[in-house]
Amino acid sequence: MRKLGAVLAAVGLVATLGLASCGESDSGAKEGGTLKVNFAYFPDYLDPQLSQTVEAWSSMYNTYIPLLTYAHAEGEAGSEVVPGLAEDLPTISEDGKTYELTLRKGLKYSDGTPVRASDFKATVERMFELDSGGSTFFTEIVGAERFAETKKGGIPGIETNDRTGEITIELTRPSGTFVNELAMLYTAPLPADTPAKNLSADPPPATGPYEIVESNPERNWAYDRNPQWERNNAELLPDLPDGHVDRIEAEVVSNPSIQVDDVESGKTDWMFDPVPPDRVAPVSQQYEGTQYKLEPSINTYFFWMNTAKPPFDDLAVRQAVNHAIEPAAVERIYAGTMNPGQQILPEGMPGYEEYALYPYDLEKAKALVEQADPSDRSVTVWSDNFSPNDEIGAYVQDQLEKIGFDAKLKLLGAPYFSVIGNTSTPDLDIGWANWLQDYPHPNDFFEPMLHGDSIAPTSNGNFAQIDDSKLNAKIDRLGAQQLSPEIEGEYAQLDREFMEQAPWAPLGSREMSLFVSSDVDMDEVIWNPTFWGDFTSFQFK
Amino acid sequence: MEGRGPWYRAYRRLRSNRLAIAALGLFAAILLFVLAAPLWADLVAESGPNETHTTAKIEVDGESREVVSPDGTPIGPVWLGAGGRFLLGADGRLGRDEMVRLMHGGRTSLTIGLGATLVTTLLALALALLAGYFRGWTDGLISRALDVVWAFPVMLLGIALGTALAISGIQIGPLTISSGSTWLPLLVIGFVLVPYMARPLRGEVLALREREFVEAAVAQGSGPLRVMLGELLPNLLPTAIVLATLNVVNAMMLEAGLSFLGAGVQEPDSSWGSMIADGVEVLATAPLLTILPGTMILLTVLSVNVFGDGLRDAINPRSKVRLEAHTGSYEPERGAA
Numbered sequence: 001m002r003k004l005g006a007v008l009a010a011v012g013l014v015a016t017l018g019l020a021s022c023g024e025s026d027s028g029a030k031e032g033g034t035l036k037v038n039f040a041y042f043p044d045y046l047d048p049q050l051s052q053t054v055e056a057w058s059s060m061y062n063t064y065i066p067l068l069t070y071a072h073a074e075g076e077a078g079s080e081v082v083p084g085l086a087e088d089l090p091t092i093s094e095d096g097k098t099y100e101l102t103l104r105k106g107l108k109y110s111d112g113t114p115v116r117a118s119d120f121k122a123t124v125e126r127m128f129e130l131d132s133g134g135s136t137f138f139t140e141i142v143g144a145e146r147f148a149e150t151k152k153g154g155i156p157g158i159e160t161n162d163r164t165g166e167i168t169i170e171l172t173r174p175s176g177t178f179v180n181e182l183a184m185l186y187t188a189p190l191p192a193d194t195p196a197k198n199l200s201a202d203p204p205p206a207t208g209p210y211e212i213v214e215s216n217p218e219r220n221w222a223y224d225r226n227p228q229w230e231r232n233n234a235e236l237l238p239d240l241p242d243g244h245v246d247r248i249e250a251e252v253v254s255n256p257s258i259q260v261d262d263v264e265s266g267k268t269d270w271m272f273d274p275v276p277p278d279r280v281a282p283v284s285q286q287y288e289g290t291q292y293k294l295e296p297s298i299n300t301y302f303f304w305m306n307t308a309k310p311p312f313d314d315l316a317v318r319q320a321v322n323h324a325i326e327p328a329a330v331e332r333i334y335a336g337t338m339n340p341g342q343q344i345l346p347e348g349m350p351g352y353e354e355y356a357l358y359p360y361d362l363e364k365a366k367a368l369v370e371q372a373d374p375s376d377r378s379v380t381v382w383s384d385n386f387s388p389n390d391e392i393g394a395y396v397q398d399q400l401e402k403i404g405f406d407a408k409l410k411l412l413g414a415p416y417f418s419v420i421g422n423t424s425t426p427d428l429d430i431g432w433a434n435w436l437q438d439y440p441h442p443n444d445f446f447e448p449m450l451h452g453d454s455i456a457p458t459s460n461g462n463f464a465q466i467d468d469s470k471l472n473a474k475i476d477r478l479g480a481q482q483l484s485p486e487i488e489g490e491y492a493q494l495d496r497e498f499m500e501q502a503p504w505a506p507l508g509s510r511e512m513s514l515f516v517s518s519d520v521d522m523d524e525v526i527w528n529p530t531f532w533g534d535f536t537s538f539q540f541k
Numbered sequence: 542m543e544g545r546g547p548w549y550r551a552y553r554r555l556r557s558n559r560l561a562i563a564a565l566g567l568f569a570a571i572l573l574f575v576l577a578a579p580l581w582a583d584l585v586a587e588s589g590p591n592e593t594h595t596t597a598k599i600e601v602d603g604e605s606r607e608v609v610s611p612d613g614t615p616i617g618p619v620w621l622g623a624g625g626r627f628l629l630g631a632d633g634r635l636g637r638d639e640m641v642r643l644m645h646g647g648r649t650s651l652t653i654g655l656g657a658t659l660v661t662t663l664l665a666l667a668l669a670l671l672a673g674y675f676r677g678w679t680d681g682l683i684s685r686a687l688d689v690v691w692a693f694p695v696m697l698l699g700i701a702l703g704t705a706l707a708i709s710g711i712q713i714g715p716l717t718i719s720s721g722s723t724w725l726p727l728l729v730i731g732f733v734l735v736p737y738m739a740r741p742l743r744g745e746v747l748a749l750r751e752r753e754f755v756e757a758a759v760a761q762g763s764g765p766l767r768v769m770l771g772e773l774l775p776n777l778l779p780t781a782i783v784l785a786t787l788n789v790v791n792a793m794m795l796e797a798g799l800s801f802l803g804a805g806v807q808e809p810d811s812s813w814g815s816m817i818a819d820g821v822e823v824l825a826t827a828p829l830l831t832i833l834p835g836t837m838i839l840l841t842v843l844s845v846n847v848f849g850d851g852l853r854d855a856i857n858p859r860s861k862v863r864l865e866a867h868t869g870s871y872e873p874e875r876g877a878a
Contacts, residue, residue: 257821257822276822277613277634278613278633278634278822278823278826279822280612280613281612281613281614281826282825282826326595326596328595328596328611329593329595329596331611332595332596332609332610332611332612332613332634333595333613333634333635334613335612335613335634336611336612336613385803385808387822388634390808391633391634391635393808394591394593394635394808394809395593395595395635397591397809398591398592398593398635398809399593408719408721409721409807409808409809410720410721410807411707411803411807411808412707413704413803426709
């Protein structure tokens with residue numbers, strides 16, 4: 001009866017508004033339908049407190065809404081932090097250590113449970129209980145570090161009031177990035193009684209326009225519209241889009257070339273991953289502007305070198321590797337989608353300034369290695385087996401051979417990052433990695449990957465294991481301040497100071513691609529710099 | 542023929558089988574082709590199999606051409622236009638010489654095919670002799686162990702072992718094999734194929750064990766080792782040789798399959814199987830990159846298979862052993878006259 005009532009009400013509403021064509025928007029595009037998406041990998045987690053990859057963040061951007069979130073927009077506008085479940089942006093105390101927010105009233109999870117302010121505290125504690133990789137962003141909350149160790153007694157730095165919806169967060173020191181960090185999925189509220197275990201196979205209830213209704217890890221997952229969105233949340237969150245399609249079905253198709261075939265044939269509507277380099281030229285020739293386009297992404301691709309052990313504990317050797325990588329070769333290997341560069345910060349990130357300390361010079365690289373005469377010339381080059389990461393690995397391995405090393409290539413599949421993030425893994429000498437922005441603040445490229453405190457036995461992000469006290473102090477000092485032109489200038493200087501130490505051999509910044517089937521209205525798709533394709537913007541013609 | 546031994550009679554029969562001899566000739570030609578790889582690489586191509594030429598330029602009929610264009614498209618076959626360099630073009634965006642990789646890849650494929658067969662044969666002979674001679678619980682233990690391996694689809698087991706060992710390699714006491722080594726797929730393939738050879742050989746040993754010459758040897762005081770090596774093994778060899786020949790084909794096909802799926806030979810090394818995997822990505826634009834290694838596998842498998850059939854007919858004209866091609870397993874023909 002309830003269903004019938006809803007249908008009748010909807011029919012009445014449509015008739016009243018006098019919409020000309022049912023299911024069509026003003027632009028003529030259709031509402032409804034099922035969007036089919038291919039992913040090369042199942043997201044690391046379909047659990048907001050645990051996920052760290054762009055696949056997962058994109059998959060949950062419209063499912064789990066944090067107190068603050070990122071605008072559903074492209075380019076710089078898409079990097080703006082806007083209120084999510086909170087009524088407004090936080091009020092920050094003068095000393096920069098107290099953040100006050102108020103939860104919007106009347107919100108409900110997709111299972112009908114009301115959203116409470118205390119859910120936020122429970123969610124942050126759940127993240128620490130799970131030892132999430134994201135917890136490093138929140139250790140500055142008073143009592144968080146102790147809770148991370150003991151898992152007992154709660155986090156005293158978070159106070160909530162379910163009646164008024166007020167949330168107060170106390171930090172141990174001022175932070176220039178905490179607003180950005182609150183907008184990450186790690187602290188997106190879940191019901192307080194959500195168990196502290198990985199829920200990827202049975203994702204928790206949603207607050208956004210879509211809920212995950214099916215999840216078969218490593219195979220597929222699916223979304224339906226969140227029934228509570230239309231009833232409650234949409235009205236309370238007017239700045240967040242409703243989405244056009246009724247259902248989204250995501251499937252793992254590990255071979256990106258097959259993903260291209262599926263999009264071309266219309267079997268799937270969108271391939272999440274970039275078009276593989278081997279297919280870029282034919283796809284762009286045939287579909288550029290109609291079904292295919294390159295999209296900007298703020299990222300840095302690089303090879304890290306383990307500064308903690310020979311031969312890369314020697315600065316001259318690390319500089320030699322930088323000199324040995326030819327930008328033109330990198331560009332070809334990535335089929336023209338890589339903008340070569342030798343900085344840590346990518347273009348588009350505040351603090352970016354173009355410079356190149358190590359122009360390509362193979363002879364100089366050989367001379368530097370000869371001069372350094374490292375005690376250990378046998379090195380292992382790590383990369384994953386996803387094209388073109390395997391090819392760039394083979395290229396760097398060959399370049400290392402050319403400058404005097406006995407280099408061996410080791411390619412791994414899906415567990416790549418967990419293996420190289422485990423510092424006890426043998427032969428961690430040099431390897432490929434990339435970093436995509438979590439939030440538009442340069443600290444995101446320094447603290448997790450280049451600060452000495454980020455070196456951890458497992459889930460290590462500082463692959464180069466660089467621990468320079470002077471540079472650590474500078475990261476801390478800059479990270480505590482709000483961005484300004486002066487601070488951006490200091491970040492540019494910090495970038496250069498790190499590259500003088502050459503812990504990385506940066507490759508550049510890669511453009512991603514959007515490739516959709518002929519049924520999808522590509523012009524309407526929003527490409528967010530952090531979350532990539534915004535599910536709510538996909539619409540059929 | 543009077544007075545000649547069984548090996549000589551087998552040789553005469555094989556020599557009269559023209560198809561088998563032609564197959565042997567083809568295999569010898571393939572062998573020469575892959576053995577010449579270092580010579581070709583040094584003297585003609587002036588490039589190793591893993592050497593990248595991403596931004597290099599070459600002179601083709603007096604015209605300067607890029608090995609890889611800025612959009613990542615590799616140069617196609619230039620035949621003799623560059624003096625033999627990049628005869629078959631480049632292998633992809635890394636600009637490696639396809640001809641050199643094809644020759645070196647063949648060395649890898651054949652090394653694994655032959656090496657794995659040696660491992661399989663030695664293990665299968667040892668297990669079959671122990672199980673068939675001692676019978677009882679020894680036979681039960683070995684047979685059940687073989688059943689466990691046999692219970693897994695061979696490709697699945699190969700992928701599981703190949704992938705698991707790809708991270709840390711093998712470390713058993715002083716024996717260390719690094720993860721990228723060709724020894725890994727060789728040993729994995731050699732191991733997973735053991736039941737397919739050990740089981741028919743065990744059946745043969747069980748039958749031989751009841752023959753009078755074994756009883757005579759035991760009566761004369763020969764110990765188990767002497768009976769197994771001195772009496773049973775020589776009588777087992779003809780069957781083992783035939784099975785081993787046919788096993789080369791299975792091992793090569795399995796290597797190609799594992800490398801195609803990324804669990805066999807690892808980058809930057811090449812094998813014909815891994816080259817097919819690389820070529821499939823550009824099948825529409827550069828079909829030769831797939832067709833060439835595929836053709837080499839086809840010719841090698843065909844030559845070894847035809848020769849193996851001829852060898853089987855020569856050694857055992859009554860064809861007591863038949864190949865169960867559809868399952869990839871071997872079984873002695875029951876009730877054959």
